Amino acid sequence: xxxxxxxxxxxxxxxxxxxxxxxxxxxxxxxxxxxxxxxxxxxxxxxxxxxxxxxxxxxxxxxxxxxxxxxxxxxxxxxxxxxxxxxxxxxxxxxxxxxxxxxxxxxxxxxxxxxxxxxxxxxxxxxxxxxxxxxxxxxxxxxxxxxxxxxxxxxxxxxxxxxxxxxxxxxxxxxxxxxxxxxxxxxxxxxxxxxxxxxxxxxxxxxxxxxxxxxxxxxxxxxxxxxxxxxxxxxxxxxxxxxxxxxxxxxxxxxxxxxxxxxxxxxxxxxxxxxxxxxxxxxxxxxxxxxxxxxxxxxxxxxxxxxxxxxxxxxxxxxxxxxxxxxxxxxxxxxxxxxxxxxxxxxxxxxxxxxxxxxxxxxxxxxxxxxxxxx
Amino acid sequence: xxxxxxxxxxxxxxxxxxxxxxxxxxxxxxxxxxxxxxxxxxxxxxxxxxxxxxxxxxxxxxxxxxxxxxxxxxxxxxxxxxxxxxxxxxxxxxxxxxxxxxxxxxxxxxxxxxxxxxxxxxxxxxxxxxxxxxxxxxxxxxxxxxxxxxxxxxxxxxxxxxxxxxxxxxxxxxxxxxxxxxxxxxxxxxxxxxxxxxxxxxxxxxxxxxxxxxxxxxxxxxxxxxxxxxxxxxxxxxxxxxxxxxxxxxxxxxxxxxxxxxxxxxxxxxxxxxxxxxxxxxxxxxxxxxxxxxxxxxxxxxxxxxxxxxxxxxxxxxxxxxxxxxxxxxxxxxxxxxxxxxxxxxxxxxxxxxxxxxxxxxxxxxxxxxxxxxxxxxxxxxxxxxxxxxxxxxxxxxxxxxxxxxxxxxxxxx
Numbered sequence: 001x002x003x004x005x006x007x008x009x010x011x012x013x014x015x016x017x018x019x020x021x022x023x024x025x026x027x028x029x030x031x032x033x034x035x036x037x038x039x040x041x042x043x044x045x046x047x048x049x050x051x052x053x054x055x056x057x058x059x060x061x062x063x064x065x066x067x068x069x070x071x072x073x074x075x076x077x078x079x080x081x082x083x084x085x086x087x088x089x090x091x092x093x094x095x096x097x098x099x100x101x102x103x104x105x106x107x108x109x110x111x112x113x114x115x116x117x118x119x120x121x122x123x124x125x126x127x128x129x130x131x132x133x134x135x136x137x138x139x140x141x142x143x144x145x146x147x148x149x150x151x152x153x154x155x156x157x158x159x160x161x162x163x164x165x166x167x168x169x170x171x172x173x174x175x176x177x178x179x180x181x182x183x184x185x186x187x188x189x190x191x192x193x194x195x196x197x198x199x200x201x202x203x204x205x206x207x208x209x210x211x212x213x214x215x216x217x218x219x220x221x222x223x224x225x226x227x228x229x230x231x232x233x234x235x236x237x238x239x240x241x242x243x244x245x246x247x248x249x250x251x252x253x254x255x256x257x258x259x260x261x262x263x264x265x266x267x268x269x270x271x272x273x274x275x276x277x278x279x280x281x282x283x284x285x286x287x288x289x290x291x292x293x294x295x296x297x298x299x300x301x302x303x304x305x306x307x308x309x310x311x312x313x314x315x316x317x318x319x320x321x322x323x324x325x326x327x328x329x330x331x332x333x334x335x336x337x338x339x340x341x342x343x344x345x346x347x348x349x350x351x352x353x354x355x356x357x358x359x360x361x362x363x364x365x366x367x368x369x370x371x372x373x374x375x
Numbered sequence: 376x377x378x379x380x381x382x383x384x385x386x387x388x389x390x391x392x393x394x395x396x397x398x399x400x401x402x403x404x405x406x407x408x409x410x411x412x413x414x415x416x417x418x419x420x421x422x423x424x425x426x427x428x429x430x431x432x433x434x435x436x437x438x439x440x441x442x443x444x445x446x447x448x449x450x451x452x453x454x455x456x457x458x459x460x461x462x463x464x465x466x467x468x469x470x471x472x473x474x475x476x477x478x479x480x481x482x483x484x485x486x487x488x489x490x491x492x493x494x495x496x497x498x499x500x501x502x503x504x505x506x507x508x509x510x511x512x513x514x515x516x517x518x519x520x521x522x523x524x525x526x527x528x529x530x531x532x533x534x535x536x537x538x539x540x541x542x543x544x545x546x547x548x549x550x551x552x553x554x555x556x557x558x559x560x561x562x563x564x565x566x567x568x569x570x571x572x573x574x575x576x577x578x579x580x581x582x583x584x585x586x587x588x589x590x591x592x593x594x595x596x597x598x599x600x601x602x603x604x605x606x607x608x609x610x611x612x613x614x615x616x617x618x619x620x621x622x623x624x625x626x627x628x629x630x631x632x633x634x635x636x637x638x639x640x641x642x643x644x645x646x647x648x649x650x651x652x653x654x655x656x657x658x659x660x661x662x663x664x665x666x667x668x669x670x671x672x673x674x675x676x677x678x679x680x681x682x683x684x685x686x687x688x689x690x691x692x693x694x695x696x697x698x699x700x701x702x703x704x705x706x707x708x709x710x711x712x713x714x715x716x717x718x719x720x721x722x723x724x725x726x727x728x729x730x731x732x733x734x735x736x737x738x739x740x741x742x743x744x745x746x747x748x749x750x751x752x753x754x755x756x757x758x759x760x761x762x763x764x765x766x767x768x769x770x771x772x773x774x775x776x777x778x779x780x781x782x783x784x785x786x787x788x789x
Contacts, residue, residue: 001378001689003682069376253767268770270756273763280762281700285676288697292679295376314672359661362668366658369644369671 003291005073012066013073019050020081026340032084032200033343038158038193039202044085045117053091054115057099062112068232068298072239072290079240079319080247082343084200086120086155088240088354092233093154094121097163097179100232101217101225106181110161122159123229124150124182124206131360132230134177134223139208141166141178145188146208154354156204157193159184163216164208165226175220180213188212198350200343230355231308235293238308238315241351242290245283245315248322248344252276252329259331272329279322286311286318306372309365316352316361323348378682380459384689387456391463394436399467400429407466415469423507423549426470430504438464440478440502447486447494448502454688473546477501477508481554484624485573488611493573497552509550509576511541511598512621516786518543519757521556522565522618523776523784526600528557528572535559535572535610537580537603543751547583547596550576554624555605556617561782568781569617574605590743636705639712639741640674643667646716646738657719666715673704696766703758706748713742 005013023046032040047053056071057063064070071091078087095114098107098121113119127150130136139148146166153162162182169176182189188211196203217225253276256267266272293311296304323345327334334341352358380388403425406417415422433439434448442457443449452460461468471478482501485493500506517524526539537557547553553576560568576583580603585593612620647667650657657663680701684694716738717724727739749755763769776784 001380001384001682001686003376003378003679003686004690005376249767253769256769264773265770267763268773270760270772273767273769274756274759276767276769277759277762280766281704284680284697284700285673285704288679288683289672289676291376291683292675295378298376309668310672310675313668314676317669317672359665362665363661365668365671366664370648370658373644373648 003295005069009069009073012070013077016050016052016074016077017080019046020077020083024081024083026082026343029082029084029200029343030340035199039086039155040084043083044120047085047087048115048117051115053087053117054111056091057095057111057115061107062115064115068236069294071236072294072297075236075239076243079243079347082200082244082247082347086122086158086201088201088233088237089122089155089159090114090120092236093123093229094159094161094163096232097123097216097225097229100228101179101221106214106216110181113160119160120155120158122153122155122162124153124156124162124164125226126150126152131356132226134174137165137167137177139164139166141168141180141213144212146180146182146211146213149205149207151205152194152196152203153206155202156184156206157191157202162206163229164213165222166213168219168222174223177222177226178219179216179222179225181216182208182211182213186212196350198346200347201350227305231305232297233355234308234312234361235290235297235304237351237355238286238290238293238311241315241319241348242283242287244344244347244351245279245286245318245322248319248326248341248348249276249279249283251341251344252279252322252326255330266329275325275329279325282318282321286315289314306365306368309361309368312355312361313358313365316358319344319348320352381689384455384459388459388463391438391460394438395463395465395467398432398436399464400425400470403470404466407469415472422470423473426473427504429467429470430474430502434499434503439504440482440498443482443486443498443502448499453691455685458685458688473507473549474501474504476510476545477506480510480624481508481552481573484554484571484611484620487623488571488620489573490608493609497573506551507546507549508552508554508573509544509547510624511544511547511553511555513543514540515542519754521621522569523781524556524558524569526555526557527561528559528570528605530559530607531604533607535605535607537572537574537600537605539600541598541600542586542595544583544596544598545594547576547598548585552576553598554611556621558781559614559617562780563615564778565776565781565784566618567615569621570614571611571617571620572605573609573611574603578603578605580604589746590740592744636677636701637709638670638674638677638705639709640670642737642741643670643712643716647719650719652719663719670708670712673708677701677704696762699758699762699766702748702752703755703762706745706755709741709748710745713738713745717742 023043028040051064052074054063055066055074056068059065098110110119114121127136127138139146146164161184164180164182166178166180167176168178188209190207192205194203194205256272257265259266290311293307296307327341327345330339330341333339417425430439437450438460440448441450441452441460445451482498485497497506501508512521514524514526528535528537553574555572555574556569558568559570580601582599584597586595586597587593647657647663680697684698687694727736764771
């Protein structure tokens with residue numbers, strides 16, 4: 001059994017950590033948080049130069065052609081650094097959708113541009129409240145044009161293109177849903193920036209009015225492709241969440257060692273020690289579930305749907321738990337804008353909703369476990 | 376990243392599988408395959424008798440304590456080979472329950488600190504299940520604070536004379552030998568005045584009394600020592616070094632990986648899949664699904680955490696500290712699951728009568744037994760301290776009795 005990343009993959013992780021420690025300090029994250037720019041352009045360029053944006057994109061399409069395990073280790077570091085760049089929307093969602101369903105010409109058009117950092121992509125799925133479901137998709141596609149409103153769209157205000165989920169029929173079946181690619185710099189698109197929990201990753205409303213769109217994948221396959229994309233993104237986001245959990249735990253631990261109260265380090269009080277121990281437990285469970293997700297993702301195993309849901313739930317819970325308790329360990333200082341704790345708290349809670357909420361994924365996991373048990 | 380054996384591991388697995396298939400007591404397969412939480416029972420047979428027979432057979436085939444050196448009854452297997460054997464032994468591994476303390480704790484301590492004579496005399500018998508060993512550490516006033524123990528051992532010529540009391544001793548009533556830690560010098564701080572011994576449980580002055588537990592069962596014992604004589608040749612480690620010897624014992628236990636802890640999750644999933652509530656199956660209820668999913672990912676998280684440890688063994692590395700979370704997570708989960716399963720049964724949840732068809736009684740038993748999972752082998756609180764101090768590097772507790780001679784430490788009793 002070799003249920004671990006290889007030495008090369010660990011080396012890549014070290015390399016990514018070194019790069020992000022230098023180029024993505026808390027100060028750099030804070031600049032985006034304070035609204036100086038919608039995302040860190042210099043960092044994005046640097047990530048492209050390092051080959052991180054295209055690590056799982058085949059060489060034929062301008063990527064490094066490494067694979068998804070390599071992408072997982074980079075994702076973990078992106079989460080640890082709280083990177084203020086549109087990495088998840090571009091790499092986990094848009095690029096994955098193209099890799100699964102794109103035609104050769106679509107891949108040729110967009111994937112090299114993603115790998116080089118020239119194009120930012122996203123997935124336009126949600127239409128207000130609600131979780132991923134064909135029923136919640138009202139935006140229509142007819143005669144090659146889209147009409148409707150999507151929100152929230154992650155990184156929608158800075159994206160160059162979007163994969164859009166649209167309704168092509170009203171039979172009530174999954175086959176009513178189709179995917180399209182839209183060049184957001186073209187006509188028929190109106191983008192509005194929305195305020196959100198985590199300003200280091202923007203959210204937007206996009207209105208499509210008779211907007212020209214190109215189909216992505218076969219007409220009746222939209223929902224099935226989307227499900228695969230969400231599963232793959234769930235594993236990759238889980239690694240970001242694992243990285244964020246570890247960092248929040250470290251911040252809490254370091255503060256508990258540093259802060260003196262009642263004449264001793266607060267980390268010597270069991271109330272604080274036990275809180276940190278429980279954070280370690282959550283983070284460890286999340287890491288192990290995510291490793292299984294990584295294995296399923298990288299081998300395209302039949303276990304992927306169940307593994308992805310488990311990784312998603314476990315990592316969401318861990319990041320929320322660690323980010324929340326990190327503030328608690330810090331006490332009053334943890335509630336100041338000046339300390340970095342709230343940046344992880346914001347990211348943890350925003351990520352908990354991005355691909356559908358925790359209860360949605362809990363539902364998915366039970367369905368998938370039942371399916372497996374029945375088989 | 377893969378779950379595949381190396382070629383050597385695959386060959387070893389094949390050998391293990393063939394031997395287990397040809398030799399395992401298949402008449403107990405159905406009974407052992409049933410989910411069991413806590414101690415195993417067989418309807419018609421004593422688990423100790425059946426266990427001894429299986430252990431003896433394993434010893435003849437060199438599969439008992441296989442990671443031990445050959446001269447002491449093992450086959451010199453590597454840690455990963457031990458894990459592979461445990462996987463292939465499968466549910467029959469439940470029969471080794473009476474020998475686990477001997478194999479996991481007492482044997483390794485004798486191996487590390489015993490005389491050559493003691494090792495050759497006892498270890499092969501321990502491996503073959505001919506000798507069952509128990510561990511005599513905890514006392515009524517020394518549980519989590521085991522170094523505060525009171526049982527006295529006093530040197531008289533070439534012998535030691537022991538007086539005192541131990542408690543929570545699993546299997547003392549059927550054990551042949553015991554690993555005993557006792558106080559040999561009360562005038563020095565508590566960790567420094569302890570010494571480790573082993574003794575024949577049939578020695579005059581040893582009295583074993585069963586303890587009736589909160590769940591109505593009797594699995595633990597009190598062991599009383601009245602002028603029990605132990606030859607100095609049965610001392611393990613130097614006089615006053617008992618604490619560091621005991622740490623070796625506990626370290627060895629932590630190295631044993633692959634023994635899967637019960638979580639209650641498969642039982643709960645099955646239960647919810649079949650339980651009809653007013654509005655339909657329990658598993659279709661969003662509140663039930665949410666709880667079930669959270670437990671399921673804890674259970675899978677533990678499973679894959681153990682896989683990570685096994686992978687480290689396979690590479691010849693020491694497993695990381697992450698395995699220390701197992702009992703902490705599963706103990707709490709068992710209790711939570713039992714409570715919730717009974718909640719779903721409504722008023723009838725109060726009934727403890729056993730009915731195999733409706734799994735009535737299963738969760739009620741789990742509820743009554745689960746508190747011990749959160750206490751035995753280190754309480755939840757001690758485990759959190761261990762994680763906080765040894766994994767996260769947080770400071771140890773302030774110990775007011777640390778540098779105080781043992782006999783000057785205030786106690787309730789004096």
